[in-house]
Every structure is written in structure tokens, then in C-alpha cells.
Amino acid sequence: MINQSNKVLNTNITKLVNKTYQYGFSTNIEKDIIKKGLNEQTVTLISKKKQEPEFLLEFRLKAYKRWKQMSEPEWAYLKFPQINYQEIVYYSAPKSKKKLQDLNEVDPELLQTFEKLGISLTEQKRLANVAVDVVFDSVSVGTTFQDELSKYGIIFSSISEAVHHSPELIKKYLGSVVPIGDNYFSALNSAVFTDGSFCYIPEDTICPLDISTYFRINDENSGQFERTLLIAEKNSQVNYLEGCTAPQYDTNQLHAAVVELVALENATIKYSTVQNWYSGNEYGKGGIYNFVTKRGLCAGANSKISWTQVETGSAITWKYPSCVLMGDNSQGEFYSVALTNNYQQADTGTKMMHIGKNSRSRIISKGISAGKSKNSYRGFVNVLNKAHGARNYSQCDSLLIGNLSNANTFPFISVHNSTTKIEHEASTSKIGEEQIFYFLQRGIELEKAVELMISGFCREIFTELPLEFAAEADNLLTLKLEGSVG
């Protein structure tokens, strides 16, 4: 009965406007591109092209050496063909003849690209209350509101610039949260990262604007390896947003980013991501391989780091935004919605490392699997022996759409302190044909029905997102699911 009716329902659904990935276009622009392949010369060349100081070149070379000794992790519930790291281009930058003095000098083609993506770099039309750094393939093409932020002592720039204007901070913090040899992809990133954002919030400062980075992959053959470093000094607060899109190619592009957050005493960092890399077509061809290491260090007492992610894109997602709760009374949070459709695979979750006394963590994960996709939550709550009074609450909910999708939960909990309280809840539900029929019988169209059920399922997460992101996320999920219910 189910199979037959699915067929009928599916044909009903395909009648709906099946919008394609709206960010799938590519920009034709003159590029400075290096030969594909990775060896010591590539690493040196990247460093040279960026006119980096000696210490950074050493950092890169050390990372490269580590990487060569390591092998790709195989424990994730993901299946993909071997990545040939020698076939990837590690540096691709839009060509510009001279150093840009202000944003008006950015290539108009590029400006147009970002206008199309809804990100405006032009001063008149820029987003109110959000400062943006935009990264195109390997380099940052512009950062808004820099001057305004600097009045507060806030540094917000591309990491390449930061290497020059704040070398001490880079030296001190780069690799301090995610060490070079942490994992295969972080080692790779440390060797070849080309750009990313850098943000420094000084003591006693509440950042007056939301800080945001927008990542765009454009080139078909180059990988994107960006590096983000965010430091919040004592008693400071910042909201950070991250967005990503990529063109539609039949080939797969590798994206291996590293994000490091440091929160000192009483500091609060809220980091939100809406990930919408190209996910491949309905037959599983193309799409981004997304291997990302994100980690926050709650270094000081009473510090707090909160990760919110809405993961909808990429062919493969391997990502575990984590918190190291070192400070006493520090707090870590992870709010996630991961949606997979067609042949997408996601293995995502978080790690909460409790070291400080009374450290608290909260994990709310919502996985939605549709089509023939695989969606796994993988979590690790680790309470060390000195974390007296540590608490963790985890909730993992899965929602299945259709009969061919797959949802998994792998929660690991390790406790070395008897005064700890740990709670774990999990649920699995399904949007079934009978529910849809109930809506339809009441005159509510399919699209609306799915939207309503999905946003109900994700409500707890969306309330954590900044306003403009929440609306976007809601639309994005609905869009991604079109044609998948049955």
C-alpha cells in the first residue's frame, strides 16, 4: 500500500514548483591561480604570495609534515570516493592589479556576484547592523564597517590582513584551540589555508554590530580552506554569523575549514552558521565535500560559547562544532538543524569537554532526512575528573521523510566525576503520507503542510538564530525539501 501511494503522492509533489539551487551560478573573473597539487613548494608558494612572516610559514610547513603522516578518518558514517589531494588547486584568487583602498574599487563583477547572493558590499545598500567580510574562493574581497568597529577597539578583518596588523595575536592564538595535528583536515587546513576572517573584541566591549563572514566557492577545481579566528577578551560579547554558497558543478569541491573561538573570563560568543553549499543534484552528482573543524575554548571563568548551525548543503558534511569548557562555571551550547535530501550524507554533532567546575553544556540536535540521504548525529560529552558539578543535557531528534532515508544517532558519554549530572533524550518521528493526507483533506496544500511540520520540528533551534537568519533558514529548509515528501 505504501509504495503505491507514494508513487501517487510523489507525482502530486513534482507538480510543485521544483526550484533549483538558486546560488548555482558561477562568476567569470580573471584569476590568479597556481598549479594543482600539494607539496612543500605549494605551501611555501602560498605563504609567499601572501607575503607572510616567517613564523606563519613555519606553522604551515609543520602542519604539512604532520598531514603527510596522517590518514583520512574513517570512523564517520559517510561513504565517498577517495579524494585525490594532488588534483586540487590550493590557491585561487580574483586578480586585482593594486591593493584596494576602499570597497568601491572591488571588481564590479564580484560586487554583482555578491549582490546576487543578497550580500551587499556597497556602502549605501549594506546590511544594517551587520559587518561583513566576504571571502571569494581563496581570498577576502572586502570587509564592511571596519572603521566604525575600530572606534570600539574591535578588529575585524580578513585573517591575511590580521597576520600583518596583529601578528602577536595571530602568533598567540592561531592553532591554540585546534592544534595543527588535531585531525587530518585541520592539519591540511593549517598547511594551506588562504584566507578567512579574524575578529578581536577587546575587554569590556559589547560588539555593537553582528559580525559576519560570507564564504563563496567559485572555481571548479580549487579547494577552499578558510581559517577563522575569533577572540573575545574579558567581559566582552559578540554575535558571529556565517553563510556559505557555491556554484553548481558536476564535480565535487573540497572545503576544509577551521574555526577557532576563544572566550576569556565572562566573555560570550554566539556563532551561527547557515550552511548552504551546493549539495549535488538529485542523482548525487556534484556537490561540496565539507570537512570542517570548529572548536571554541571557554578559557575563562563564566565564559560562554554557543554554536547554532543550520546545515542544508554539501554532498558530504563532516562537522562537529565543539566546546572546551576549561573555565569554572563556563557554558557550552550546541543547537543544530541538519537537513539531508537526495543522496546527501551528513555526519555532524558536537563535543563538549568539561574541565572546569560547574561547567554546563546543552546540546539540541535536530536531524531531518529525506530522499535517499543519510543523516547522523555524533556527539561526545566528556566530563573530566576535576569538573565537579558539571551538567549536560542532550536532546537528539530525528525526523524521517519518505521510506528511503536514514537517520542515526551516536551519542558517546564519558564521565570521570561522580558529582556530574547528565541527561540524554532522543526521539525519531516521521512525516508520513497519512499526515500529509490529513492536511490536504483540510484544504492545506502540501508545500504549506511540510513547511509547518518542519518549522515546528526545528522551532527550538530557529529561536536561537538571529532574526534575519531565522527567516532565511525557514525558507531554505522548505526550499530544500520541495519534491521530497511521500
Add this chain to the structure above:
Amino acid sequence: MNSNLTLLEVKNLHVSINENEILKDFNLKINQGEIHAIMGPNGSGKSTFSKVLAGHPAYSVLDGEILFKGLSILDLEPEERSHLGIFLAFQYPIEIPGVSNEDFLRLAYNAKQKFYNKPEVTPIEFFQIINEKLELVKMSPAFLNRNVNEGFSGGEKKRNEILQMILLDSELAILDETDSGLDIDALKTISAGINNFMSPSKGILLITHYQRLLDYINPTYVHVMQNGQITKTGSADLATELEAKGYEWLKK
């Protein structure tokens, strides 16, 4: 009564699911102002018929015709049939986690408004509309904040169906065993709701196993359904007779 418009006309209907023929040459005609009750043993095809009317995609219509107000609805989607005025109160109302009853009811109401080019109502306007209806089925406004049917008792689910029927004010209501699993008080409330809904321009099709519902709602006709077709039609007295004798005596 015959001068009234025919709401529903089902002619020689054959329906199958997974190549099992469930309805075999089924015929039925419902005029405005009539209440029809269909009784019959389990597995005779009563629920199938109700779902086919509503356009459930699992069933295939092999032959025959369904006319609603003179127009064939066989090619219409379930939501179009709903807009035109066909309402199905489900035998097992499904739970919808994460969606509040209020949102659900308002969306359904507005979908119909939109279909008839009437202005959609705001949540505040809707609250007034729904509050009046809630009283008719003796439901507390607290129901609005709960998720659709989630954690509702059997009686609450059935009352929620009747609430929706009254709200959407459809011309033809099909009630699939709305009386099953109800205690006496709930049965009275629901019957009152149904009688309140009924008017000379509407029609009701009651699918039931028990005569006791018919103590509160007076049917124009009682049909007996066996093996995919109607085998006997009579007045309300037929239900009493069935209650006493069962269905065996009707078998040829």
C-alpha cells in the same frame, strides 16, 4: 425532498488497493438536507469509500463515476475536493507533532477563504471565530495551544474532528466512525455538534457500527454495506433491526 439539489452521486464505482477490489459496483445518491447512515460488517469497504471520496492517493478508481454537485471529482486533488465542500472526519485522526492546533485550524480556514477569494483572517480575528465554535463542542481554548491531536484522548480527537467540520462548514460531511470509543456524554456533545452543523443545504454521510448514534441523529436513510456494495436500504428502523439481528440474515 427530490426537488433539492443532488450533492453526491456515486455510480457503479469500482475501487481497488494493491490490486484487491474493495468497492464493487457501489451506488449512492445524497441530496441536500439528507443524512445517510452506512452500516455494515468489518471489512465491507465503508472506510475505503470515505477515503476514496476524499481523494486518498492509495486507492485506484477502476471504473464508475463520482459526481459532486453534478461535477466529476475523480481527477481532483484532495485539497480541491476539500475546498469544494467535502469534509472527512477521520476514524483515526492522526497526530501532528510540532504544529499547534490553532495554526492548523487557521491555515485550514484561510485556505478555504483564499479559494473563494475571501480575505484571509488574522490570528486575532481567527481567535474570535474559533472560540465560538469551541463552545459548540465543549472544548476548552487550551486545546488551541496543544499540538494537533498529540496526546489527545480518543474522545478529544473525535471532538477536534467535529470542531473542524463546524469551522470549515463544508456542504458534505463524511463521518467515519466518529461515534466509536466515545462515552455517553461525549456522544451527546458530538451529536449536538453534528445536529448544529446540519442544515437544509447540506448532507451528511455517517459510517457507524452502532445504532446508539442514531438515537441522537435521525438519518433519512440507512444503508447496509456488504462486500463492497450496498445491499439494502431502509429507514431509521432498519438500524434497530440490524442491532437485533446482525448482518447474517441479509446474506443472499
